[in-house]
Amino acid sequence: MELGESTLHDSPASSQPALANIKESNPLDIWNRCLENIRTRINAQSYKTWFEPIVPLSVDDHTFVIQVPSEFFSEWIEEHYYSLISECLAQLTGRELSIEYDIIPDDREDVTIHILPETPQQRLQDQIVNTSSISSELPRSTLYQPQPAIHPSLNPRYTFANYIKGESNQFARAAAMAVANNPGGTSFNPLVIYGGVGLGKTHLVHAIGNHLLHTHKTKRVLYTSSEKFTVDFVESIQKDKVGEFSAYYRSVDLLIVDDIQFFTGKEKTQDIFFHTFNALHQVGKQIVLSSDRPPKELQGLNERLISRFQWGLTADIQPPDLETRIAILRKKSSDEGVDLTHDVVEFIAANVTSNIRELEGCLIGLLARASLENRALNLDLARDVVRSIIGEVRSHITIEEIQRAVCEHMGIPEDILRAKTRKQEVVNARQIAMYLSKELTNSSLKTIGLHFGGRDHSTVIHAYQTVEDLMKTDPRQRTTVQQIKSKLERNYR
Numbered sequence: 001m002e003l004g005e006s007t008l009h010d011s012p013a014s015s016q017p018a019l020a021n022i023k024e025s026n027p028l029d030i031w032n033r034c035l036e037n038i039r040t041r042i043n044a045q046s047y048k049t050w051f052e053p054i055v056p057l058s059v060d061d062h063t064f065v066i067q068v069p070s071e072f073f074s075e076w077i078e079e080h081y082y083s084l085i086s087e088c089l090a091q092l093t094g095r096e097l098s099i100e101y102d103i104i105p106d107d108r109e110d111v112t113i114h115i116l117p118e119t120p121q122q123r124l125q126d127q128i129v130n131t132s133s134i135s136s137e138l139p140r141s142t143l144y145q146p147q148p149a150i151h152p153s154l155n156p157r158y159t160f161a162n163y164i165k166g167e168s169n170q171f172a173r174a175a176a177m178a179v180a181n182n183p184g185g186t187s188f189n190p191l192v193i194y195g196g197v198g199l200g201k202t203h204l205v206h207a208i209g210n211h212l213l214h215t216h217k218t219k220r221v222l223y224t225s226s227e228k229f230t231v232d233f234v235e236s237i238q239k240d241k242v243g244e245f246s247a248y249y250r251s252v253d254l255l256i257v258d259d260i261q262f263f264t265g266k267e268k269t270q271d272i273f274f275h276t277f278n279a280l281h282q283v284g285k286q287i288v289l290s291s292d293r294p295p296k297e298l299q300g301l302n303e304r305l306i307s308r309f310q311w312g313l314t315a316d317i318q319p320p321d322l323e324t325r326i327a328i329l330r331k332k333s334s335d336e337g338v339d340l341t342h343d344v345v346e347f348i349a350a351n352v353t354s355n356i357r358e359l360e361g362c363l364i365g366l367l368a369r370a371s372l373e374n375r376a377l378n379l380d381l382a383r384d385v386v387r388s389i390i391g392e393v394r395s396h397i398t399i400e401e402i403q404r405a406v407c408e409h410m411g412i413p414e415d416i417l418r419a420k421t422r423k424q425e426v427v428n429a430r431q432i433a434m435y436l437s438k439e440l441t442n443s444s445l446k447t448i449g450l451h452f453g454g455r456d457h458s459t460v461i462h463a464y465q466t467v468e469d470l471m472k473t474d475p476r477q478r479t480t481v482q483q484i485k486s487k488l489e490r491n492y493r
Contacts, residue, residue: 025093027056027057027059027064028056030056030092030093031054033092034088034089034092035051038051038088041084042084045310045314048187048313049313050073050076050077050081053069054068054077057102059093062097062098063099063100064097064098064099064100065099065100065101065102066099066100066102067102068101068102068103069171070170070171070174073170074103075446077101078457078458078461079461082099085099150222150248152209152221153222153223153224154209154210154223155206156210158204160180160211162331163200163203163204163207164324164327164331166320166321166323167321168320169199169200169204169318169320169324172193172204172316175313176191176204176208176315177211179208179286179288180207180208180209180211180212180215181211183212183254183286184284184286187313188313189281189287190277190308190311190312191288191313191315192260192289192290192291192295192309192310192312192314192315193288193291193316193317194291194292194293194314194316194317195316195317197292197357198354198357199317199355200317201258201290201291202290205290206223206256208254209254209256209288212253212254219253219254220251220252221252222249222254222256223258224255224257224258225258226257226258226259226260226262226263229249230262230263230266230269233268233269233272242272246272246276246279250279253285253286254285254288255280255285255286255287256289256290257288257290259290259291260290260291261291261293263301264298264301265300267302270302271302273305274304281308287312294314295314319353319354320356320359321443322349322350322441322443323444325348325349325352325353326346328356329345332363333345336367338367338377341377343379344366344377344379344382347379347383347386348362348366348385348386352386353442358389361389362385362386365385365389369381369384397441397488398441399433399437399441401488402433402436402437402440403451405484405487405488406429406433406436409484409487410425410428410432419453430452431463431466431467432481433452434459434463435467435468436484436488439485440485440488440489445457445460448460
C-alpha cells in the first residue's frame, strides 16, 4: 500500500500520545515511533528501499533533520513521502515540523547507506539461523576442504571512479557503494540491479567487485554470468564433479551474477543456484545480481528463487537524462584525448537517448569517421554519424525555448520568469514554464529550478502539481497550456 491509499488516522500509531517536550526528545526515538506508523502504510519493498537507509540526526522546535545517501534520494522522499513523514511527525510531536536533509557528499568514495541498529532480538535470531543451518545446506564433503583458488573474472576498467553519476542511476550507485564498503553487513543482500540494455548494470556490478578487492585484497570475489554458471554446472555433472562445483561457488565472500533473467526455464540450474544462494546468505556472504527487469517480473523462475531475490534491495537504472548523457560523452571523449565542442556534445546527447552503449557507439563512429575520412569534428559530421545510427535526427526543445514561448504567449518579459516577483500573472507563467520543462525535456528537477532563478527542486514539484491540478478544473488554464505545448511541438518535429 503506497502513500495516498490510507490516512494517518487509519493507523494504530495515530493513537500514540504526542511527546511532551520535543527539545529533550531523542530524534532516534521519534523516528522509530514514526517508522512504526509508516511500516503499516507502504509495501515492504518501498519501506526497505526508502526508509531503512534514513538516519535521524536532530530535532528542535521547528525542524527534523534526517541523513540520506544522495540528493536523488532526498528528491524522491520529497516528491513521494514528504506528506506521510510530516503527518507522522506532527501526530507524535504535536506540532508541524519541516524536514531537512543532510546529504552524504557524492564525491566521497566511502559513502555508505546507514541502517538503523538491529534490536537485540533480531541479532539473536540471526545468530541462531546462521549457526543452525550451515551444516544442513553445505555438502559434508566440502566442510573441511581447503578453499579452491578463485579467479575474480572482473574487468578492471569498470570502477566507481569512471562510472558517471546521474539522476537515473544515483540510487543504484549509492546502494552499490554501500555493499562494496560493507559486503554482507547491510540489509541489501542480495542487491539486485535491473534496467534495460546498455544502461550500465554490468559496469556497476563489476565496480562493486573491483572496489572490494582494492580495499580488502584477501576477500574472495567472483563475477560470473548466468550463462557461465549454467555451463559450469552442466560440465560438473558430465565430469561427476558437482561437489567441487558447489564448493567453488560457496567459497566466495562476494558472488556477482550478471543477467539472471537467463536462468529462466533451466530447472536444474535454478535448483543448484537456490542452494548456493542459501549457503552464502546464511553465513553472511554478499550476493549481487543484475537483470533486465525486476525479480517479480521474471517469468519461468521458481517462486522460491524469486522470493529470495526480493529479500534484499532491488534498485533500477533508468535511461540517462540529458545532463548525464552530456557528462558521459565528455568523459569518454576526454579518455580518448579528444576535445569536442559543446554544440557537438549537446547535439549527440540530445539525439541518442536510449542507452549508454549506443551513445558510446556514436562517439566511436564520430572519431573513426573523422580519422578515416580526414574530416573535422564538427556539427556536420555529428549529424551524419547520428543519422547513420538512429536513422533520423530529432530536434529537441530546450528550457530557454519553453520560457520564450510562454512569455510570448502571455505577453510578459522573458527575464521576469527568473525574478523574485510574486505577481500572480508572473507566478502563473513561471509555473506553466516549469510544468512544460518537466513535460517536454529530460532535464532534472534541479536543472529546471536553476533556469528559473536558482529555485530548488521542491518549487518545481509544487509548480508542476499546481498546473496539473488547475488544468483539471480551469478550462482557460488547460487551453493556455495546450496551445503553448502544441506550438512548441510543431516547431520541433
